[in-house]
Amino acid sequence: MNKPNDLAISATDLNDIDSQASHDNHFNSILNARLSRRNWLRGSAVTAATAVMGSMGLSACGGGSDAIAVTPTPTPTPTPEKLLAFTAVPKSLADVVSVPAGYTATALYALGDSLRAATPAYKNDGSDTDFDNRAGDHHDGMEYYGLSAAGAPLASGAERGLLAMNHEATTDETLSSHFLHVNGGTTSLPRPAAEVDKEVAVHGLSVVEVKKTGSAWATVNDSAFNRRVTPLTDIELAGPVRGNALVVTKYSPTGTKTRGTINNCGTGKSPWGSYLSGEENWAGYFTRSSTDNAARGDKSVVSLNRYGRRQGGASRHGWETGGSDDKYARWNLSKIGASTNGSDDYRNELNGMGYIVEMDPYDKTKAIRKRTALGRYAHESAAFSVPAVGQQLAVYMGDDSRNEYIYKFVTTAVWAAADANPADRIATGDKYLDSGKLYVAKLAADGTGQWIELAMSNALIQAYSAYKFADLADVLVNARLAADAVGATKMDRPEWCSVNPANGEIYYTLTNNSNRTVNPSGSSQLAPDSANPRAYTDMKGRSAQNGNPNGHIIRFKEGTGAAAATSFTWDVYLFGAESGADASKINLSNLTADQDFSSPDGLAFSPYTGICWIQTDDGAYTDVTNCMMLAAIPGKVGDGAKSTLNYATAAGGNLAVDTFIGEKPTADTLKRFLVGPVGSEITGISETPDGKTMFINIQHPGENTSLANIGDPSKYTSQWPANAGYGAGKRPRSATIVITKNDGGRIGS
Template sequence: MNTSNPRPNDIFNEEDSNTSSNPHIDAVVSARLSRRSMLLSGVGAAGGALLGGIGLSGCATSATAGAGAATLSAPLSTLGFAAVGKSLMDTVTVADGYQTQVLYALGDPLTASTPAYKNDGTDTDFDKRAGDHHDGMEWFGLDANGKPSTSSTQRALLAINHEATTDEKLSSFFLHANGGTSKLPRPASEVDKELAIHGVSVVEIEAKGSQWAYKAGSPFNRRVTTMTEVLVHGPAKGSEHLVTKFSPDGTRARGTLNNCGTGKTPWNTFVSGEENWSGYFYRDAKDDDRRGKKNPQVLGLDRYGRKAGAASRHGWESAGAGDSYVRWNNGALASDAKSDYRNEMNTFGYVVEMDAYNSRLAVRKRTGLGRFAHESVSFAKPVPGQPIVAYMGDDSRGEYMYKFVSSAKWDAADAHSANPLDVGDKYLDKGTLYAASFKADGTGQWLELSMANPIVAANPDFAFKSDADIAIFTRLAADAVNATKMDRPEWGGVNPRTGDFYMTLTNNSNRTVDGEMGVDAANPRTYTDLKAGKEQKGNVNGHIIRVAQANPADTKFTWDIYLFASEADADKTRVNLSNLTDDNELSAPDGLVFSPSTGVCWIQTDDGAMTDKTNCMLLAAIPGKVGDGSSKTLTYKREDGSEKRVDTPMGKAQSADILKRFLVGPVNCEITGLCESPDGRAMFINIQHPGELTPMADIGNPAKYTSHWPANAGYGAGQRPRSATIVITKKDGGVIGS
């Protein structure tokens, strides 16, 4: 979700709680770089050593990486389509030679007995329908007999995140007939809908000829919502900080919330990250006083963006005395934690794991992977006898990049286990979490977050007493070890040719020349950009960083910046450093997935800075490797008139033959989520929140909706816009991108 240039309903994604005074890169390493010194430092050598190496993350997993994997047999070296032009039209525009089809949209029924979606605000039973704001997504193949298959290209399950809902003034207004209630208390009937549209879908799909369809009556179809019982696993299981009225022993919780990025494990399960969950909770202005302002819980609540007295996103806590509503009030209201929900917010913010094929197995929250605003999870290629390694990011301004290294060593037999969630217990419940520190010489260090590496919290009133504390208050641990504050780390992926890990840094309106978020080598840009004559400041357009490691479990790495997002006509000495053109300019890179069949890096945008010129988009890239470019020096004037110079290693310029626009979405949408059939001939992406800038006051006047997609593409009833999954195929039946 874009937080640098917030849309009206993004106010509760403006989480901005990192005020720690970590030293900046220029204070850690002052040496300036040249192209020669960068190459000699080993960046290029590390990239070369990995060439032909390791596997992909999420949808992108090599054949040897584990179950459900595809083979990178003939990676593309060129992109075989003409760039798509920018567009402000209310449609999906795709490259010539391709076609799109709407497959599965908000409200679509998941059982044979659920009525068709009316799309007029009167629909109910959302626990049996597609949720809202389709986001990250993964493919799980099925053979003709409905058994799991790693090779099937015609039938599959899609596991799809439902991140949030289009809202204004508390209400999810497209869900309700009259736009809903914008004042407290909220009616229970409205809140019940909103509780159910969040979470995850599993839906069966099948190709019939050149057309795809989802199967409304499939026994595989499943919804996980905010109310689904889940199990707590890992170091936080049983912690005093997870004790609630619902789970007095701190081992269970309810639901998953604000699910954004995804991943696919080497043992063929689905993992999903809980992102901007803190804004859903409420505690009154006197809660700090009741707990004690130096209480560790209060310090944790503040660090995770839940100040006492701040309004909640939807006011769910106001809907009545029922447990499903009261749980969203996380104030200390009773005599102890077993009698209220003061710890309820601590049960969110994790990676959740589920078996897409088996609805009888409970979802598991993997607390060992830390608690923060999770996006995707990217797994390095598993190597027998070596640990499992997963990369992650915390999507808030000035937050950190993370890595998890399992205690258990990979056994290739686990890729085909009949009990894959038990395999998840083995590799994800015990291990070591690290936060990234980027140095100015193109090297970096993964900083250990564990009781084995004594952590002294930056706040003297907070003490880490166990690994459970680190798992629950991960941000405070990363503050304490002086990790590098990044420009909103979102999605990641692993390059199948080189093994380099890529992560999108979407933007950061707080990035300045000096101060707590002063420019540094890994986040080197701050500038002013104009949108319709209005100034936008900071790192407005974002960038993509990449990391190389000969062994993913190592603590040392090399790095460079793969791509600086920018408008084509921006200053090439300070902003458009990647020399983007009209064919590949972009802003706010968000989703990032490597194709398992072609190796193409697909980049998706969630932009608010360039949307006066184009809707959000999907671009294709032929990536290189860490060290394939040169060093760039940026010079800034400080307030006192002195000069600040920032050197950063960067990849080669992105010409239109190796980076080009493939698709542009409808009005006000975000392009997100991507996976493919194993042969690379069908691609699935999500169109999230089209028409979200429609004023709530205009809910009764369809002529004033800013988007009518996908109804204007011939899909479904009504005129209200809907998030949806689409499938893209080549008209000649060929491989996508070729």
């Protein structure tokens, strides 16, 4: 039974893929499984042989004249581990974390928790400072890195390790991040410097040591590994964009570095053991003057518009008004300097944002680098193909915005086994991530697809009239425009992706798209297509939600060439839907009440159990249930059938959309594992190498609390994790939780 301060208060009857630290472990687990099976077969064979010999009256001869019958002791047949043996957690609107009976979930690391002994405990009343030495806000993507008992890097370390994570954003209303400030903060311009400095500091990354003592996990305050990376941290540009004119700024006149990383969302773990972080919705933090287009008078206006930063647009927090210091000026993208190259202002600052960032979680002395060869867009996670010696690696990625694209990067270098344990992880990243080819996906109605290279050699890019590309760096900085040029398939918000370690197939969550409609009336609206086949109305109370409000999960199988293939086949693995929705148009996966979900976001295959974990970030179904995490055992591309959806058009015709749907899930292959607190998104997932401890993140609980209610905790939409006995105050906090199985078994079994 859970203790009163455990988060699994409402327990019912019942991360990350290609976790590099797991490659050796994954092999060992396979080997152990094979050895177990071999022992079972050996025992079975001996038993069978004994039975045959007995029936023939045979005996063995000893040293004397007596015949001694051989009666070997058979090896016991091991009980195979049953995955998804837990009872599904029901939907819930309670302000708790619900997990299956037999599991315990407890808070481990929350917004404001100190990383240094000299930093006071978090009071959680808006008065706290020193966020350079505290956990940031909006815990998101996360990876686990093992340590030995002595504190050295150890891939198999399951009781001591590091959690590296993203801190995406902060809960805000009308400019101010209101839970961070005593009275909710200033909601008019200019913003006070002290408020801006605090809000900037809670963004970025953190590394925190965690350790298991007995059965309990805790963070290690003052660990030499603990660190924060913020939007002010010096970060190098690496790859083809480094030194290009497009990234020249006042901060870096040579175009070789940027100041910090921001709005970090999904993550990845490289096969050489580094941490990868995706910069997602970064454009909104910046502003441009209402006359900036005329001041520029060049193609940069096309780029800025395509990336969502039109002139005159207000910034998310007004950080540019914090003062005259350069650290505030960098949030203004306007061309205000006299230089011809941008070395006296921040007109090019946005071109330094929107990349995959690589960090060595074990070594603070190593430079952090933005890997520009992987392209610039609203990055989510970065999932690696299964490494094979002598073959190229692929990195799979998505652009999380309506009508954007799916990408992959293929390395020039081929995988070398020695690089699984390199002396220098960042130098190894240079080898694999700074040289290669970037591709974008184009999906066909017949269930096939093509990876189209984004390069100056592509005639479609050369001929593109909307934007004239100068070189490869220009293509990478403006990957969205290059993808437009080659006619890539616009998708329903590609979020996280993950690779199935069992067969190498790639899964992408497509969260939702309010711009899908049978009768498009604008450039941002799209008719359903084979890969994004649904356009319907989903009612949330009395409110109509149109488009594809529940999202789906698509998967690819590479063609000839493995990771370097330029063709693939695809199908839709799962469609998000309410269980009671129309099975012919909406609930195409026949989901039941124990499986139904909306807006899939986080996604990771366990390298230890093979379970596919699906996390939601939903607004469509939250009148019925809080966001959740499901466990799945998927099949493979092509295990289902083709289906045709028919829509009536405004002109009185019929729009027939063919799509390929995976095999329908059963109660044994898909079930709900967790439901989170009110207002939260479930995100970030990682496991210890023994598969017995899972870490996930609960992001922005209580996010719909009004600024007007900041002084009245009874009006907060959530008080988690304080209501579960964690920490001071009652303001809700994003936090990492740790999940264990009470019998010590592996998570999900």
